[in-house]
Amino acid sequence: MKAIGLTHYLPVDHPDALLDLELDMPVPTGRDLLVKIEAISVNPLDTKMRAPRPKVESRPRVLGWDAAGTVVGTGADASLFHTGDAVFYAGSIVRQGSNAQYHLVDERLVGHMPASIGFAEAAALPLTSITAWESLFERLRCSPTGQDRNDTILIIGGAGGVGSMAIQLAKALTGARVIATASRSESRAWCLALGADHVIDHAGDMALQLQDLGIGAIQKILCLNDIDTHFPAMAALIAPEGSICSVVDNKAPLKIEALKDKSVTFAWESMFTRSRFGGAAMIAQHDLLEQVARCIDNGSIRSTMTSNLGSITAANVRQAHARIESGRSIGKIVLAGFSGTGHGTPG
Numbered sequence: 001m002k003a004i005g006l007t008h009y010l011p012v013d014h015p016d017a018l019l020d021l022e023l024d025m026p027v028p029t030g031r032d033l034l035v036k037i038e039a040i041s042v043n044p045l046d047t048k049m050r051a052p053r054p055k056v057e058s059r060p061r062v063l064g065w066d067a068a069g070t071v072v073g074t075g076a077d078a079s080l081f082h083t084g085d086a087v088f089y090a091g092s093i094v095r096q097g098s099n100a101q102y103h104l105v106d107e108r109l110v111g112h113m114p115a116s117i118g119f120a121e122a123a124a125l126p127l128t129s130i131t132a133w134e135s136l137f138e139r140l141r142c143s144p145t146g147q148d149r150n151d152t153i154l155i156i157g158g159a160g161g162v163g164s165m166a167i168q169l170a171k172a173l174t175g176a177r178v179i180a181t182a183s184r185s186e187s188r189a190w191c192l193a194l195g196a197d198h199v200i201d202h203a204g205d206m207a208l209q210l211q212d213l214g215i216g217a218i219q220k221i222l223c224l225n226d227i228d229t230h231f232p233a234m235a236a237l238i239a240p241e242g243s244i245c246s247v248v249d250n251k252a253p254l255k256i257e258a259l260k261d262k263s264v265t266f267a268w269e270s271m272f273t274r275s276r277f278g279g280a281a282m283i284a285q286h287d288l289l290e291q292v293a294r295c296i297d298n299g300s301i302r303s304t305m306t307s308n309l310g311s312i313t314a315a316n317v318r319q320a321h322a323r324i325e326s327g328r329s330i331g332k333i334v335l336a337g338f339s340g341t342g343h344g345t346p347g
């Protein structure tokens with residue numbers, strides 16, 4: 001089967017940074033599904049995994065943790081899906097990625113694909129939906145049943161992949177006022193189109209902009225970019241007993257003690273925690289993807305796909321990596337279909 005992977009960790013402008021490979025067909029066992037991949041999307045995670053370093057892989061590493069496709073085989077213990085089901089999922093960072101014609105994934109990490117959209121639109125959704133959902137409803141403890149009417153949620157980095165889902169899920173499900181941040185006219189327009197009540201500029205003085213809008217303390221803050229720069233503002237803006245969640249690493253120590261007087265809860269989100277550590281918690285990602293699919297099908301949220309770069313080749317995936325590395329991506333970049341022949345028979 002065809003796959004896109006690497007053996008050397010090279011800069012994105014190097015022609016061998018990603019390679020077109022021919023790999024053996026995987027065989028499903030246990031609770032695995034064998035999925036015929038129809039479309040993928042690319043995340044900053046892929047570029048971080050590909051970041052230049054001296055390491056050399058003896059066996060090619062396949063990247064990609066966002067896919068939509070069709071179940072073509074199941075392990076003996078799988079029970080949630082049948083052959084022929086259309087599915088979408090992010091999978092597990094400790095296994096080979098989904099940039100391949102056929103891919104194995106534990107069924108507990110997989111959702112039935114929304115019926116109302118195609119494979120490309122669906123591939124835009126899983127990783128960022130899982131991240132946004134776990135951040136809002138589990139780490140920040142937002143209400144998924146509209147009970148947060150008196151709260152304001154601030155989403156820092158609103159136009160990126162995760163922010164695009166967080167704005168929509170917060171607006172569709174919590175009842176809270178949603179403020180997103182964006183620094184350019186096109187990213188600002190995207191956040192408003194997704195339903196943000198207000199957009200402020202993360203490159204400017206956020207406290208001053210909120211003051212101009214007549215908005216005081218913020219009950220919940222989701223940080224999706226540059227926590228080192230934004231932490232002092234978050235510590236100042238957060239309401240007493242409020243909550244802050246970050247999906248991004250700090251580069252320098254954070255002055256976490258700044259949150260003590262207000263008894264603020266600080267939470268990390270890593271969407272691979274459940275797949276990495278396994279166990280009963282994994283099924284939560286199946287459940288939340290099923291709920292996201294229902295939200296898509298009932299029209300309360302929409303796909304965040306903003307560009308489709310064409311077939312899944314090393315050159316096209318490398319182009320997607322370059323766009324992500326610019327740090328200015330809006331919504332999600334998708335690729336769909338494998339050009340030519342050469343794929344094997346599902347085993």
Ligand SMILES: NC(=O)c1ccc[n+]([C@@H]2O[C@H](COP(=O)([O-])OP(=O)(O)OC[C@H]3O[C@@H](n4cnc5c(N)ncnc54)[C@H](OP(=O)(O)O)[C@@H]3O)[C@@H](O)[C@H]2O)c1
Nearest residue numbers: 044157159160161162182183184187225226247269270271
């Ligand atoms: N922990 C986890 O489980 C997890 C999961 C998913 C993603 N992540 C991480 O979360 C981050 C965001 O992911 P993503 O997919 O949303 O990325 P993305 O799509 O590449 O985000 C691009 C957006 O970031 C905004 N941005 C750039 N610099 C910013 C800054 N200094 N402050 C605020 N926003 C800024 C840009 O908005 P403007 O152009 O308007 O400035 C742009 O629209 C990445 O670092 C990713 O690796 C972590």
